[in-house]
Amino acid sequence: MPTKKTQTTRVKTTKATKSKIAAKKKVVRQTQSPSHRTPQSLAGPFSKSEKYVPQEFESKWFEKWQADELYKTAPADERPKAYILDFFPYPSGDGLSVGHCRNYVPTDVLARYYRMKGYNVLHPMGWDAFGLPAENAAIKMKTNPAKLIAQYAANYKRQFALIGISFDWSREINSSTPEYYRWTQWIFLQLYKAWYDRRVNRARPIADLEKELAEKGTRDIDWAEPLTAEQWSAMDLKARREYLSNLRLAYRKPAWLNWCPQDKTVIANEEVKDGACWRCGTPVEKRMLNQWFFRITEYADRLLADLDTIDWPEHIKLMQRNWIGRSEGAEVKFPVDGSDQSITVFTTRPDTLWGATFMVLAPEHPLVEELTTPARQAEVEAYVKEAMRKTEADRTAIEKDKTGVFIGSYAINPVNNEKIPIWVADYVMMGYGTGAIMAVPAHDERDFQFALKFGLPILPVIERTDGLAKSFALGGTMRDGFADALRAESIPFEEKQGSLYITIPANKLDRYIEMAQEFVVPGKWNEIVGARWLFIFGKGDIWTFGGIESEKKILARCHELEPNVRHKRTVMEMLYAVEFYRDALFHAEYGAMINSNEFTGTPGDVAVKRVTEWLEKTGKGKRRVHYKLRDWGISRQRYWGTPIPIIHTDQGEVPVDEKDLPVKLPDVESYEPTATGESPLATIPKFVNVTLPDGTPGKRETDTMGTFACSSWYFMRFADPHNDQEPFAKKQVAYWLPVDTYVGGAEHAVMHLLYARFWTKVLYDLGYVPFVEPFKQLRNQGMILAPDGKEKMSKSKGNVITPDEVVKEYGADALRAYEMFISDFEQATPWSTQGLGGTWRWLRRVWDLELQPNNRPAPSATTDPADRALRRAMHKAIKKVSADIEGFRFNTVVSSMMEFTNAIVDLQNQVSAAAFDEARDTLLVMLAPIAPFMAEEIWARKGRPYSIHQQKWPRYDASLAADEMMTIPIQINGKLRDRIELPVGASEAEVKDAALKSENVQRHLAGKTPLKVIYVPGKMVSLVVP
């Protein structure tokens, strides 16, 4: 049983007010407020209250705003426009959480703010409705995805209304409707009918290409498969179509792709995270399928360069830069020994060519089969098969040991004509470069490991940049007195069990070589590694380790002299056995070239350039830029997506005529995915079989487009959402686009945000839009975490907080204000119900303040100081709130509003009626974007003309915001010693004079004269004292 708490009398002296800063005045806050109840206890009979009960009026106002079309976008006009957009959501059955609101509330505040500032604002919303989650949910619930989406979207829409988001619903779009995807298909066809002309660096109609081919073949098109005009003319329709597909921006080709066995479809590279499907987390497999791609790689350079022109978070830009992954290097051809084949490799280190001791092909490389010798065939086939079977995650696991098999053939290193073995290994990826590498084990970590494991020679061809040189003198290899001699030369070493571990300073190298010759025991040897590579067998008997010949000779001699090393297959393997040498054997720096014939001695900073130039001149290779970016795989073997408008015939593929769009998704009973890599649409003969106008029978493409196609242009459709003649009128898009402010999560950094930029550039090239970047300003909202600890909100953890429950308890305005106030917009932060209570109390204080009667006196000399103080606070608030809204500093918007509220409360009993109302009205108008319901309700109760949301944003007046007095802190040697109050106009001399007169300053100066008196106007005085 709990004991009754006895009275505890706390004897504690009441602390009196700190005088602290003079600006902080001791004003007693008094509000003649009615009593209030907690929001939690609001459940009661409905009545129009004097108190702040948001539940009584919020929904009423939203209905009225909708009925009055208050947020309907005006047609393009003379006003400046503001296009403020949220990532359009993928409606899910879970609805919105307070985390999602972090996205929608601030953009709504922006939209409302810019409307009041006189901008023509476009703030639309729609649904990214196609795609796997809806389809999977529909299969599970045995319903239709369209129905499900409609249901989910309705719920989202209800929630948006609940929290007062001012979307223009007359522009609502749904990407899964034929009215929308008709134009997604249309854009697909524009890509299909275009090719990238590298000479002018833009996309052009494919018809231009056909014309050019007919006239002069590929004479001027050096990146295409060579073709003469005669050859082109001789080609039949099918051959021409096949030829052109190698240049179209939308094309189909067989390729190894990421297959998600859970979703039973191919997914794009961008959708693979840590070797698994980004949606369901299932490890992806590789499958060879004939698939549709968009040739985004042609735009790699422009996608990279234009990042510099847009206002996006740096980390997002960086992710895109890394994803595009531009790297400069050279392509080098290695002829295959005894064959007319050759292997082309890409390298960023052409300066290491002389150290290439073997080649490696990716298991998928087309030459593997051809170049494998009969003797090696069984082993190679088994290896390749095994590699294909592995998931991407298995194959790329970092700790994994290197594996590989020699295929029996040799290549010729074009720079020194050395014959080097060709291997196949899964550490080489078909997807990057050419799928084949020259291995330079001395200067590439992976090649080094591989060479050590398989006993392949490792030949240093680049000098160390740190000059590290080491020698290990095994006990018995050097005559007595060697240690003493080293000491005499002050060459540092350690002695362990009779062996010496020597680190040779650069300036002692030559001396050391002399000594080693002197002391080495006949029949033994001493070696130097690192800065030099020398084997010292005796006086004048020094062999340099450099090049394949010396490798063989040194190894043979060591084997002969020392039985213990006979099992070592290479010189480096022998050296590697000495633990002490490990850090001196390998490096990947850009140093001077060594052991590289005529290039030996080329300094590290010019080596790559000189070798590349030489390769080009001698025709052995050429400069090349490679990108990590791959072409965008768009095919999905699923039902719920935009059908690809292509028909396959005996004569090749034929695009659906634009006037026959849309190719509609058939209504079906079952649309479960098949495991065969074929879309469920393929099982519907009525859909598949078509006859072309000329009577040719055809079969429709049955893959659908991934949803990122839909989202790559929806922001353009919002400019003209109901156009049934074209995707959008050029005039509308030219007025509204690009999007001024775009807000959403960072998870789309290399998916949607990259694809949308790409489509925009294509549409620009083809003349449909007048801009090259779709989103001028991008911001990512921070995540809202669960209240306890730092966990994410998730349905499975049961810690999701919905706007519905918050609105029920506190009203939408408090939710909105708290979403803004909670933290810096981009920062992840935990939700706090107590913090929410704080913003609720602030709104209630505003309510009371606004609705109390104004019985203050007329302006007079008595009220003048307070009136001026209040106006100052007001104009400062206008300035700060405006700047912070525009600068995405929503948390300080709310804190500035709170400060302004406090200022009115503090001064309310000293000001005139006019000043009081002026301040209250300004506060209310500025509150409108933040707390639209309450602002409207108070506005109405005060009898003002509807609607507060159509009022002008208050104007800032710098002269009224100006302070009369300033507080100048005084520092002595960096420490704060006093503050002085002076009129704002005080001159430098006056300030310095006042500072020196200060009692505290005098005391701390203790009679000394300052060496320096620094006055930063209006900011501070800094004294420097010896």
Next chain:
RNA sequence: GGGGCGAUGGCGAAAUGGCAGCCGCGGCGGACUUAAAAUCCGCUGGAGUAAUCCUCCGUGUGGGUUCGACUCCCUCUCGCCCCACCA
């Protein structure tokens, strides 16, 4: 392995190189109340002190630049994120 972002009271946080901690939460004390809740008022980084004066310490660590550093530069630690056998 490479790269990025971040670290400030008990908590969320603020601070064009110029008074660290605005605003809010929580806490403490008071007013009102029979009492509580709510509301209102005051205090609230740490230490010393009778003290509201005053002094010292304090923005993850250690250094540097500067009259002056949360802010700029370097080092390290921790946390989060991205990329990753990328040739």
